[in-house]
Amino acid sequence: MAHEVTLIPGDGTGPELADATRRVLEATGVEFDWDEQPAGVDVYEEEGTPFPDRTLDSLRRTKVGIKGPTTTPVGSGFRSVNVLLRKELDLYACIRPCKAYEGVRTRFPETDIVIVRENTEDLYAGIEFEKGTEDNRKLREFLAGLGAPVREDAGISIKPISVFGSERIVRSAFEYAQANGRTRVTAAHKANIMKFSDGLFLEIARQVAPDYPDIEFEDRIIDNLCNQLVSRPEEYDVIVLPNLYGDIVSDLGAGMIGGLGLAPGANIGTEAAVFEATHGSAPKYKGQNKVNPTALMLSGVLMLRHLDERDAADRVENAIAEVIRKGEKVTYDLKPTRDDETAVGTSEFADALIEEMNQ
Ligand code: NAD
8 A cells, every 4th residue: 555645845955855755765666645745935935834734734644754854044033844843743753863875975984873862852942031031030030049040141041851751752762773773772961960951861761771671771971972973983873862962963973974965864753753854955056956865865764664664765775875885976965076077966866776776
């Protein structure tokens, strides 16, 4: 039976990337029943919303989506599609595999890590008190009463980390490890300083770990983790982190594997799972058939595994690895110099992959 999947091409370079990815996914022989839906600046200009209800309804119905990037214009009152998606579908786990494929120029060729980032709590919860406001004054007064004075000219952001939020993200990390043949989960934190938020995260991770006896568990203080990731990346496997550290380490991981064009992502929630690249809409390249579709295609690989189409997932991933290893029919960002005239376009990269899969 065909898999019903919501396809959101997005804007900027999104539609070109989505088209290339769709062709590659279809070339596996797996059947899809695509429900194509809009999001981003183009539909905003036409309909006054970047995220129409019908797109959300489709995701709620199909429970699986693949999404091209969407632009968030600065200072327009325009809400980020990704923030809306995360809130509406409670996409609490952001999973970002960072694997360095042979043939990519990187100083960290041994990198093969998976970052599991909590997506709903921590300093990103949006509980903020602007300097000079009445709410800020009341909060400072309350804190002073507890013997915790804060300077009058301070802005304040609150960092909530719960048992509920920590447990479900740590379980996600262990379950991902089990389902994908991974052997170790590392929890990253700053529990030595933030005892009641990061400390709680670590305590819950330690409580959950024995439920997965076949997976090794360890923890690292976040600064030490960053140091070790760039000195001994081969020692790390699945890494689970609260929201802020997860955001930062995700980009570190993308840099370690050779750039944004290669970093995929999965947002897993209680209501649906949405697969998308780490990078944005790269609007300056819109319509040029130029950017690298690997990140969205690897997000498609994660989607295939989520749909239990493991054989097809392996075939796409192996073809990507092989085309990158050969280094001929690859996009500009994977060539030795950015102006290399032998670079192929987004669409021709997809053609090369399909040819590789069919060999
Ligand atoms: P970006 O990731 O779009 O692009 C930054 C640069 O990275 C590009 O100019 C390009 O040189 C390179 N790059 C990105 N993707 C590439 C690819 N696939 N192949 C080759 N090179 C690639 O980041 P930005 O310019 O900061 O953001 C543009 C817009 O995208 C903003 O509005 C931002 O809010 C949005 N954004 C969306 C998402 C998302 O939808 N998930 C994520 C991040 C940013």
